[in-house]
Amino acid sequence: MTWDWGAVADFMPYFWDGLWVTLQILVFGSLISFALGLVWALLMRAPTRWVTWPVGGVTEFIRNTPLLVQLFFLFYVLPEWGITFSALTTGVFAIGLHYSTYTMQVYRAGIEAVPVGQWEAATALNLPLRRTWTVVILPQAVRRVVPALGNYVISMLKDTPLLMAITVLEMLGQARLFAQQNFQFTEPLTVIGVAFIVISYLASLALRALERRLVH
Amino acid sequence: MSTDTHAPFEDKPETPRATGELIRLERVTKRFGDHTVLDNLDFSVDAGKHVTLIGPSGSGKTTILRLLMTLLKPDEGVITVDGQQLFPAPEKQVREVRKKIGMVFQQFNLFPNMTVLRNITEAPVTVLGMSKDAAEERARELLEMVGLTDHLDKHPAQLSGGQQQRVAIARALAMRPQVLLLDEVTSALDPELVAGVLDVLRDIARSTDITMLCVTHEMNFARDISDQVLMFDSGRVIEAGSPEKIFNEPEHDRTREFLSAVL
Numbered sequence: 001m002t003w004d005w006g007a008v009a010d011f012m013p014y015f016w017d018g019l020w021v022t023l024q025i026l027v028f029g030s031l032i033s034f035a036l037g038l039v040w041a042l043l044m045r046a047p048t049r050w051v052t053w054p055v056g057g058v059t060e061f062i063r064n065t066p067l068l069v070q071l072f073f074l075f076y077v078l079p080e081w082g083i084t085f086s087a088l089t090t091g092v093f094a095i096g097l098h099y100s101t102y103t104m105q106v107y108r109a110g111i112e113a114v115p116v117g118q119w120e121a122a123t124a125l126n127l128p129l130r131r132t133w134t135v136v137i138l139p140q141a142v143r144r145v146v147p148a149l150g151n152y153v154i155s156m157l158k159d160t161p162l163l164m165a166i167t168v169l170e171m172l173g174q175a176r177l178f179a180q181q182n183f184q185f186t187e188p189l190t191v192i193g194v195a196f197i198v199i200s201y202l203a204s205l206a207l208r209a210l211e212r213r214l215v216h
Numbered sequence: 217m218s219t220d221t222h223a224p225f226e227d228k229p230e231t232p233r234a235t236g237e238l239i240r241l242e243r244v245t246k247r248f249g250d251h252t253v254l255d256n257l258d259f260s261v262d263a264g265k266h267v268t269l270i271g272p273s274g275s276g277k278t279t280i281l282r283l284l285m286t287l288l289k290p291d292e293g294v295i296t297v298d299g300q301q302l303f304p305a306p307e308k309q310v311r312e313v314r315k316k317i318g319m320v321f322q323q324f325n326l327f328p329n330m331t332v333l334r335n336i337t338e339a340p341v342t343v344l345g346m347s348k349d350a351a352e353e354r355a356r357e358l359l360e361m362v363g364l365t366d367h368l369d370k371h372p373a374q375l376s377g378g379q380q381q382r383v384a385i386a387r388a389l390a391m392r393p394q395v396l397l398l399d400e401v402t403s404a405l406d407p408e409l410v411a412g413v414l415d416v417l418r419d420i421a422r423s424t425d426i427t428m429l430c431v432t433h434e435m436n437f438a439r440d441i442s443d444q445v446l447m448f449d450s451g452r453v454i455e456a457g458s459p460e461k462i463f464n465e466p467e468h469d470r471t472r473e474f475l476s477a478v479l
Contacts, residue, residue: 120287121325125339125391126314135338139329 007187011178015191018174025092025160025170026199030153032096037103041111042133044104063101068162070094075166091163099156103149110145111137143214150207154200171195238263238427239284239395244293246279246451253279254290255451263394266421266428268438268459271448272474277431281397284429285319286310298394315343318393322400324380326372326387332359333368336387344391351390358386362416378409382416389420396420398430410434417441435479439463447471 043055062070071094075087085093114137122132161172169177175188239261246254254276261267269277282288283295286302295303302313326335336355340346346354359365362382364375372380381401388396398417402410414437421428421441432438438445438459445462447455447470455468463479466472 115323115325117321117323117325118327120285120321121327123287123314124285124317124319124321125387126311126343127339128342131342136327136329143329 004184004187007182007184008191010182011175011184011188011191014174014178014188015171015195018169018171018192019195021088021168021173022157022160022170022195022199024088025095025163025168026153026157026203028092029095029099029156029160032093033099033103033152033156034149036097036100038107040100040104041107044108045111059101059104062098067095067098067159068165070098071162071166087163087167091166091168095156095159095163099152102152106145106148106152107141109148110141113144114140146207146211146214150204150211153203153207157196157200157203235263237261238298239429240294240296241280241283242294242296244283244290244295246276246283246288246290253451254283257293257452259446259453261427261429263427264425265443266430266441267444267446268430268432268442269446269448270432270435270438270462270474271446275448276451277448278399281319281399281429281431284395285317285397286314315391316394317397318388318391318395319397319399320381320384320388320401322403324372324377324384324404326380326384328372331369331371332364332375332383335372335383336390339387340390354390355386358389359383361419362386363412376409377405378412381405381409381413385413385416385420389426393426395427395429398428398432400431400433402432402434433478435463435475447474449474 040055040059044052046052046055071091074090074094078084078090118136118140119132122136127136160170163170164173164176167173171192175192178188179185237260239259241257241259244254244257244259245252253274257276257280259280269280271277279288283290284297284302290303293303294301297313298316300309300313302310305313326332327338330338333352333355336358337346337348337351340351340354341348356365356368359368362385364379364382364386367375367379367383372383375383385401401417402413405413414434417428417437418441420426428441430438430441442459444456445459446453447462447466447468449470455462455466455471462471463475466475
């Protein structure tokens with residue numbers, strides 16, 4: 001086995017396409033998981049079981065079934081019911097939905113960690129419930145959960161190659177395509193391996209910077 | 217003329233000041249599990265009076281303040297403030313009555329994500345509908361009164377406990393309550409910071425007509441500001457009277473025991 005820089009150069013156009021798709025999955029998947037996770041966490045605090053039981057059941061189900069099965073389900077079964085999206089859109093939604101069932105637990109812990117005295121002060125000042133959430137509780141809760149949310153972003157990055165299974169050509173998909181066309185496996189797989197490390201490192205730097213900004 | 221260092225402070229109430237009886241608890245009972253904290257309690261406070269609740273811990277003093285602030289609900293009984301029922305009452309009425317009441321907590325409970333100024337202006341703007349400018353002007357006056365004008369852009373974590381508690385007092389007063397509930401407001405402070413907070417409260421007691429309900433272990437402070445002292449034991453008022461009477465000539469054995477333990 002010899003290392004061929006020529007193959008690296010040939011792979012680069014495929015690589016950039018794959019990188020772009022991987023980053024889209026990561027960014028939009030994260031945003032969906034952050035937003036939906038917060039929605040689940042808030043719904044789980046609803047005063048009635050008519051809300052908390054269905055939400056709890058559905059999220060428990062999603063969290064405990066494999067992402068790959070969910071990808072196949074959304075990609076192959078939904079079109080039978082007349083619902084069709086592109087592979088990338090389906091994949092982004094699936095991964096965002098899957099991870100939202102983890103981020104909801106992070107938010108829950110963050111909300112519960114806000115001292116009860118904060119709720120009491122808000123009541124004593126007669127703040128409306130909605131205002132109490134938006135200016136008192138959530139700002140303090142979100143600040144606490146940024147590190148934990150960051151860990152799920154890194155986790156999600158490592159799950160993005162699963163989308164290859166529903167024909168999305170992210171980095172691994174492009175590497176496989178290139179390898180099968182050129183019978184060169186070492187170079188493309190090494191390149192994307194390095195790329196995964198670089199992206200997680202940059203993402204962790206960005207999150208640390210965000211944490212520092214949120215201290216105040 | 218007062219000779220203290222604080223700026224003179226004048227207060228106009230948000231709601232018209234009541235005269236006569238302002239707070240009334242009738243046959244109020246509160247239980248936590250099997251433990252009865254307040255036992256069929258009858259209790260009233262006249263407008264403008266400064267009432268101090270003393271007694272051993274667990275005797276129900278703090279519970280009364282928390283019931284009045286609607287942080288707890290009684291199991292039985294009726295609570296009335298300024299002629300309007302606070303319990304039992306629909307949520308809308310509770311919000312209306314709660315406007316008349318402010319509270320300062322043992323642990324300050326400032327909002328750590330907001331500046332000192334914003335801590336004080338948030339509720340006047342969102343609850344009373346004051347303009348931001350008017351609320352900030354009032355916050356500055358209040359911060360001057362508590363001696364913290366230089367700190368309005370800081371966050372609570374940058375202040376000492378005593379400074380935080382003075383901000384919390386300013387925050388409560390910014391809502392122009394008729395009643396101020398003080399729940400062991402110096403208990404969490406380092407000893408050298410207690411005097412500054414008590415001075416501010418003496419100043420408020422002297423220069424405003426706000427009704428004060430105070431749970432404290434600072435007996436000298438209680439003697440100074442109180443019109444009436446109530447001695448609690450096991451969820452009941454066992455003795456009530458002027459500070460002179462309670463501190464100098466207590467009638468009840470339990471009061472004597474308690475005072476000799478704390479004084």
